[in-house]
Amino acid sequence: MKNNLFYFIILLCTVYLVFGCQNKLCNSTVTNKNNFTVHAKLKNLKKGYVIIESKDESLPNTFNRDTVSVDNGGFTYTNCIDNYKIFSVYLPQLLNGKEYKNTKHSISCNTSKKIWFIGYPGARISIYGKVSNFVDGYPVDDKGVNNDLKSVFSQTIPIENIIENLISKSNEGELVQLSKKEINDSLSYYDNLVKNIKIEFIKSHPNSVAAAYLINSSYANQEFDNILTAKLIENMNHEKLREVSFYREVLQRLSANFKLNPRFYKH
Template sequence: MNNLGSNIMLVLLVVFLASCKNEVSEVETPKTFTLEGTIEGLENNTLYYRMPNKDYDALGYRTDSVVVTNGSFTLTDSIEGHHFVTFFTRMKELIKGTPRGYYPAKSGYLAAILYPGANIKVSGKASDFMDAYPENSDSINNELGTFHKKIYPLMNESVNYLVKSSFEENEDIQNTLKEKADSVTAIVNDVKKEFVTNNPSSVAALYYLSDMMMRSQIDNDIAIEAFNNLDSALTDMAYYKDISYRVNAINSTKEGAVAPAIKTTSTLDGNEFDLASYRGKYVMVDFWGIWCGPCVSEMPKVKEFSKKYNGRLEILGVNSGDKKQRIIDFVNKNDYQWQQVMDVRDSEVDNFVLRYNVNAFPTKFIIDPEGKIVKKFVGSGEEAFTLLEELLK
């Protein structure tokens, strides 16, 4: 064979090998996980779960289920990234009922960290809590399972005190039971803090650091130190990014700081809105959701102030958790015509809840005419409106 023929054959061989390599790479990149287990006492029930999927509800989840037969189940589903997912059943033994409703106890949920390629085994029992954990599988879920074995019995003990107190008529006994619940909860939080600070390479600890910051269960200084010590291998995970936004927001939302920018087309009409356009006036930024009863109950008061101080006060609503059309219908029905923007959970720009380190709803920020934060108010109450009266009188 002449040199030209040899060269052609060599090129074809290289192209063929590259093609094969690409095909192998695609095969080697799994998009699914498998979760299988046997849980004594679960019998013939159904496990329900919510999977991250931005095409479904406003928070970016879809609800699904897996059938349990004689305590055993197998679930295979697709997923992108690492996600802490909980599974629950409607077994009455696991529902912490009270005379007025129930406690949504985390100890009643099966939990696992799901990600592409994971093959997770679960075992345990369902008694008056979900005493079942991922184990003998991958290291990520082994860490989570070992940790949950420590805190789930304590969490269950705490909620059982609360359930018992709800049926107690004697006020002194009620208070004693609630104090016991608080005492055990404090122990749980201490165990969590130890876990997140001592395991800088753990995906499970990363999730719990994010969760504790969201729920205000950890001091800012401790959270920042734990974040700064995290393994660099975790930086591409969504939980890491969430924490980084909250860490930045701890300083950027202090009193006297210039309020973080809100410049977005995530509005009800699709037109761009810029918070900076409100300079020269006082502003109330109201983080809310239709699903939030206290948020909705305060909105007539917000409306009253928007009219009373028209021209001197601007209201900005930041909705989290509702679809656009539902928000439009709600504000039009109630004539709430101030500016609304929508929080977008997985956006680099429009994740306002994280950028303002919002931990509860409603949360309100009062901003002065220079764009600086005067005060942050968490929860419902008259304090924000009292301050506005003082500033605008």
């Protein structure tokens, strides 16, 4: 029935409100068990520093960031966290000569120019790979949370790099031999490749924290619409994921849209 999806989301929203809990700042009494550590080693990573950024949960549209020194092509990072959280690592050598400015807003940098990993309490994360005109390096950990992220991003990041290069060259007038339609058709083709890789992974990994992150980020970025997002969530393991921050966040967003737009589920 056409109403089933609507009631399903409302039910999930209720579960979230009853059982969910907000992210908390790390308490000094539990700091050790909530620590996580990242060890990275990347070929062609220049000596200097990297910038590790994450969302500040206490303030809207603001970010926390740490500057971490690089030595012998690698770096080590330790932090304290109470739930799953996405982190991005910026490499100044890929910022195209632009000076980094320490603001509360996210650093402007293309997806393929960053390293991505999911931090969580007790995680021991390793990142290996290389740096060229993008970061071909991906995380793994002993629980497999980041291994899932790697399995997706090792496919999508190289494609994202193609997309970003097409956009950059088009903006700089380097693709005059191609019509605007040809450029847009190419971008649509690669965008759909990335989208389909994510969808297929999510469908086949209903227990995955990384899949929950992909749903949340793709919905927030309007890559996934309301209907697709609701259908993907319907297939997820709600009992296992209900305390995962990414999952709770996408449920909040989706349930808000159902309430604001109660007719969209009929489409």
